[in-house]
Amino acid sequence: MVGPRFAVCRVVDMAHRARPMSWVPFDVSVSLASYASARGVRIMLRRVEDGPAVVACNTCRHTPDAREDAAGLRGGAHLVAALRAVKASDSRYAGIAVQEMPCLFACADFCTVHLRAPNKVGYVLGRFAPDAEAARAILDYAVEYAGSEHGRVPFARWPQGVKGHFITRTPPPGFVAE
Numbered sequence: 469m470v471g472p473r474f475a476v477c478r479v480v481d482m483a484h485r486a487r488p489m490s491w492v493p494f495d496v497s498v499s500l501a502s503y504a505s506a507r508g509v510r511i512m513l514r515r516v517e518d519g520p521a522v523v524a525c526n527t528c529r530h531t532p533d534a535r536e537d538a539a540g541l542r543g544g545a546h547l548v549a550a551l552r553a554v555k556a557s558d559s560r561y562a563g564i565a566v567q568e569m570p571c572l573f574a575c576a577d578f579c580t581v582h583l584r585a586p587n588k589v590g591y592v593l594g595r596f597a598p599d600a601e602a603a604r605a606i607l608d609y610a611v612e613y614a615g616s617e618h619g620r621v622p623f624a625r626w627p628q629g630v631k632g633h634f635i636t637r638t639p640p641p642g643f644v645a646e
Contacts, residue, residue, distance in 0.1 A: 519585065520584075520585040521567050521584055522565070522581050522582075522606055522610050523568065523581060523582040523583075523584065524547050524567070524581045525544045525547075525579070525580045527542050527570045527571050528542060528574075528575075528580055530542065544578075545598075547598040547603065548566070548568045550599055553600065553603070554600055560611055563611075564610045564611060574635055577594030578594065579602070580596075581596070584638075585613065585614055587618075587643070588616070589638065589645050591619075591637050592635045592637075592638070593633040593635060594635050595632075596633060601629060604629070605630050608627040608629075609626060
């Protein structure tokens with residue numbers, strides 16, 4: 469019989485209010501997600517596949533002046549849908565995951581994405597129209613990025629649709645860029 473184990477995690481209650489970091493006891497035979505669900509909390513992080521990915525903010529504004537469209541949908545939700553549709557339409561994008569999460573904290577640069585892969589420099593790009601044209605440019609760049617050694621894609625290989633959209637670059641854990 470294994471006794472309870474403890475994990476440090478940030479939990480958010482069902483009203484989406486963050487609680488302070490705390491020790492959460494759980495039995496190793498039960499997942500932390502099951503434990504949290506049974507107690508009315510949700511885990512802030514969800515494990516996803518650790519390969520090349522475009523992580524899109526699904527709560528981004530539509531434009532600098534409009535949070536939602538006439539139907540009440542956010543620009544980020546439209547961009548996620550466009551990324552998924554374009555990915556499904558072309559087998560070249562099969563090795564790129566399209567993932568989504570609320571708020572990348574780049575609100576001034578609406579319709580943002582984080583491009584990442586293990587042991588590669590990551591990039592945050594923004595100021596996209598939430599449409600298929602932007603999605604194709606992002607995914608075309610992601611293919612080049614995934615094929616690069618360290619995440620650096622020569623400028624000559626950048627699709628026109630991503631030029632001028634880079635906000636930041638981020639080093640992978642345990643590294644800094646030279």
